[in-house]
Amino acid sequence: MIPFVILLLCIAILPLIHATEHRWEQNSTKLTVALVLGLPVAAEATVAAITAAGGTARAFACDITDHAAVAAAVAATEAALGPIGALVNNAGWDVFRLFKDSTPAELQQLADASLVDAIRVHAQWQQPSETTERDGVLPDGFFA
Numbered sequence: 001m002i003p004f005v006i007l008l009l010c011i012a013i014l015p016l017i018h019a020t021e022h023r024w025e026q027n028s029t030k031l032t033v034a035l036v037l038g039l040p041v042a043a044e045a046t047v048a049a050i051t052a053a054g055g056t057a058r059a060f061a062c063d064i065t066d067h068a069a070v071a072a073a074v075a076a077t078e079a080a081l082g083p084i085g086a087l088v089n090n091a092g093w094d095v096f097r098l099f100k101d102s103t104p105a106e107l108q109q110l111a112d113a114s115l116v117d118a119i120r121v122h123a124q125w126q127q128p129s130e131t132t133e134r135d136g137v138l139p140d141g142f143f144a
Contacts, residue, residue: 003037028096056081065112 010033014024023029043059050057058080062073077084095106102110 003041007034007037031096 010024014020040059040061043061047057047059058077060073060077060080062069064070074084095102095110
């Protein structure tokens with residue numbers, strides 16, 4: 001409910017503020033705000049559906065560009081659910097334009113989010129532990 005209220009406030013207020021009025025006209029800005037507010041809600045809805053079906057689930061968010069955040073997410077996941085048996089990397093970043101129109105910096109950020117940061121998550125997950133044995137890697141989250 002609160003993300004929806006925040007979205008409504010953004011729709012009502014941001015076009016009125018001089019510093020944000022032109023930025024708010026861009027659909028990519030509206031999409032970004034909606035995704036940032038909506039993804040945690042979607043994650044919690046997924047957890048609720050899995051729990052309702054008799055499973056065990058938790059949602060953990062982290063910035064995969066931040067090594068400490070990745071380590072904390074792996075530790076929190078294993079503390080709550082036990083050893084991670086599979087890793088799913090569904091991270092990504094993009095700009096909302098044709099690929100051919102992307103700048104070199106945007107292409108580098110795309111590569112970092114899609115590959116480099118995913119490798120960082122995998123490396124953290126593969127850290128040896130006295131109590132954890134790693135089973136396998138899937139191409140796209142953590143599964144305990």
